[in-house]
Amino acid sequence: MSKLIYLDNAATTQVYPEVLQEMLPYFSEVYSNPSAIYSFASESKKAVDKARTSVAELINAKTDEIYFTGGGSESDNWALKATADAYASKGKHIITSTIEHHAILHTCAYLEKKGFEITYVNVDENGKVKLDELEAAIRPDTILISIMTANNEIGTIQPVREIGRIAHEHGVLFHTDAVQAFGHIPIDVDEMNIDMLSASGHKINGPKGIGVMYIRKGVKILSFIHGGAQERKRRAGTLNVPGIVGIGKAAEIAKNTMAERSAKEISLRDHLIDRILTEIPYVRLNGDRHDRLPNNVNVCFRYIEGESMLILLDQAGVCASSGSACTSGSLDPSHVLLAIGLPHEIAHGSLRLTLSEKNTVEEIDFVVDELKKIIERLRSMSPLYEDFVKKQNK
Template sequence: MQKVVYMDYAATTYTKKEVLDEMIPYFSEHYGNPSSVYSISRDTRKVIDASRDKVAKAINAERNEIFFTGGGTEADNFAIKGFAFANFNKGNHIITSKIEHHAVLHSCAYLEKHGFEVTYLDVDQEGFINLEQLKSAIKDSTILVSIMFANNEIGTIQPIKEIGQICREKNVVFHTDAVQAVGHIPVDVKEMNIDMLSLAAHKFYGPKGVGALYIRKGIKIDNLIHGGAQERGKRAGTENIAGIVGLSKALEMAVNEMDKSSRRLIMLRDKLITGLMEIPHTKLNGPVSENRLPGNVNVCFRFIEGEGILLSLDDMNVCASSGSACTSGALDPSHVLLAIGLNHERAHGSLRLSIGDGNTEEEVDYLLSVVPKIINRLRNMSPLWHDFIKKGEI
C-alpha cells in the first residue's frame, strides 16, 4: 500500500474540512480582540459565547460552566492544581488511579511536594478500578477524586456514573480526564455525577492547542494562569478565537455522527483484534469488547520490542504507537501495562492501533497482512524467542 495508513487517532486526529472552513474567517476577517469594546470585537465575543453553548450542550452542562483552555493537559492541570490549592483548608487528600495520563499523574506528584497526600488506586487486568477500594480510600481529608473516563492506551471505559455517585455521597469533588471519551462515547455530566471534566479538540477532529474544562457551578477553583479577566476571570490570555470555533464545530459534528461512527469503528476494531489474536503468543490488553473505546486496539507480542514493530510498520507506511517509550536512550515500559499486571518483557512488546474516521476496511486488511510477517521476522532475530524454542515450550 503506497499511501500512509494512519492508525494513531488516540494520539491526534486530522482537522476535518468542515471544521477548518468554519475557523478560517477568524484568522483574517473577524480578528477583533473579544475584550475590546468596538463592534468587531463584540462580534468575536458573540461567537465565543455561541461556541461555549455548543460545548455545554454536547456534555449537558451550562454555558457558564465551560472554560476554554490551551488543551487537555492544561485542563487537567487547571482542575487538579486549581481545586487542590483553593480547597486546602478543607483537606489535603486526593485520590487518582495508577493508569492516568501523565497530565494527571504529574499534577498529583507536584501537589505531593506541596503538602498534599495522594492515593493511587490499583486497577484489575482489564484496567478497571475497584469501586470498593475507592470507597475505602476516601477519608475525612479527601477533597478530590480524579479518575479518567477512558484510558488512552488500552481503551478501558471506567464506570464513571458509579464513581461520581460514590463521590457525591461522600461529599468529595469528582474530576474526570475525558480527553479520549468526549466526541466518541456519550458523556452527560449531570447524569454521571461529574463535577469537573477535561476535553481536547484535537481528539475529535478539531484543531490542536485548544481544549476546555467543565467546572460545575459552585465549585471553588484557583486560577492556573494569571494576567487578565478572560474566561470570566478564571483563565487569563487573549482567547484563541479560531481554535474555540473549531473545537465547538468539531464537537458538534462528533456528537451528531457518534452512533454511526461508533458502529463502523467497532466493526473495524473487532476485525483487527480477531486477526491479530491469531498470531501465536499475542495478548489483548484491556477489555475484550464491552466498555472499550470503539477505535482502540492494544496487544502485546511476546519476545520482541515495541519499537521494532513501530519502525517496521513505518517502513510499510503505517503510523501506530507502542506502550513503551524510549527516553534518553533508556527503554521504559508503559506504566499502564505494568499497572494491569504485565511484566517488563511483555509490556515492551506492545502495539497500540487506534482507528478513526479516515480508516477503511481495506486498511485493516492491509495491517492484518503485514503485521504477522513483521512479528515473525522480529522474533527470528530475538534471543528471547530462540531461548523459548530451545526449551521446547513452543
C-alpha cells in the same frame, strides 16, 4: 498499499475540512479581540459563544460552565492545583488511579512536594478501577477524586457514573480526564455526577492548542492563569478565537455523528482484534474486551521489542504507537501495562492501533498482513523466542 495508513488517532487526529473552513475567517477577516467593546469585536464574541454552546451540548453542561484552555494538560493541571489550593483548609488528600495520564500523575507528584497526600488506587487486569478500594481510600480529609473517563493507552472505559456517585456520597469533588473519551462516547456530566472535566480539541478532529475545562456551578476553584478578566475571571489571556471556533465545530460534528461513527469504528476494531488474536501466536489483548473506546486496539506480542515493530510498520506506511504520545522516546515500559499486571518483558512488546471512521477494511487487512510478517521476522532474530520454541518442542 502505497498510501499512508494512519492508525494513531489517540495521539492526534486530522482536522476536518469543515472545521478548518469554519476557523479560517477568524485568522484574517474577523480578527477582533472578543473582549473589546466596539461592534467589530461582537462578531468574534458571537463565534466564541456559539462554540461554547456546542461544547456544552456535547456533555449536557450549562454554557457558563464551559471554560476554554490551551489543551487537556492545562485543564488537568487546573483541576488538581486549583482544587488543592481552594480546599486545602478542608484537607490535603487526593485520590487518583495508577493508570492516569501523566498530566494527572505528574501534577499529583508536584502536589505531594507541596504537602498533599495522594492515594493511587489500583486497577484490575483489564484496567478498571477497583471501586471497593477507591471507596475504602476516602478519608475525612479527602477533597478530590480524579479518575479518567477512558484510558488513552488500552482504551478501557471506567465506571464513571459509579465513581461520581461514591464521591458525592462522601462529599468529595469528582474530576475526570475525558480527553480520550470526549466526542467518542456519550458523556452526561449530570448523570455521571461529574464536577470537573478536561477535554482537548485535537482528539476530535479539531485543532491543537485548544482545550476545555468544565466546572460545575458551585465548585469553588479559582483561576489557574492570572491576568485579565477573560473566561469569567477564571482563565486569563486573550481568547484563541480560531481555536475555540474549531473545537466548537468539531464538538458539533462529534455530537451529530457519534452513533454512526462509533458503529463503524467498532466494526473495524473488532475485525482487527479478531484477526490479530487468531492469526498471530503468543499475543495478548490489553484492556477490557467490550468496555473500551470504539477505536482502540492495544496488544502485546511476546518476544518482541515495540520500537523495532514500529519502525518496520512505518517502513510499510503504517503510523502506529506503543503507548501514549506523551511518553514517546522513553525506553521504560508503559506504566499502564505494568499497572494491569504485565511483566516488563511483555509490556515492552506493546502496540497501540487507534482507528478513525476514515479507515477501511482493506487498510486493516493490509496492516494485519504486514504485522504478521514483521512479527515473524523479529521473532526469528530473538534468542529468547528461539529458546522458547525449543522448550515447546521438547
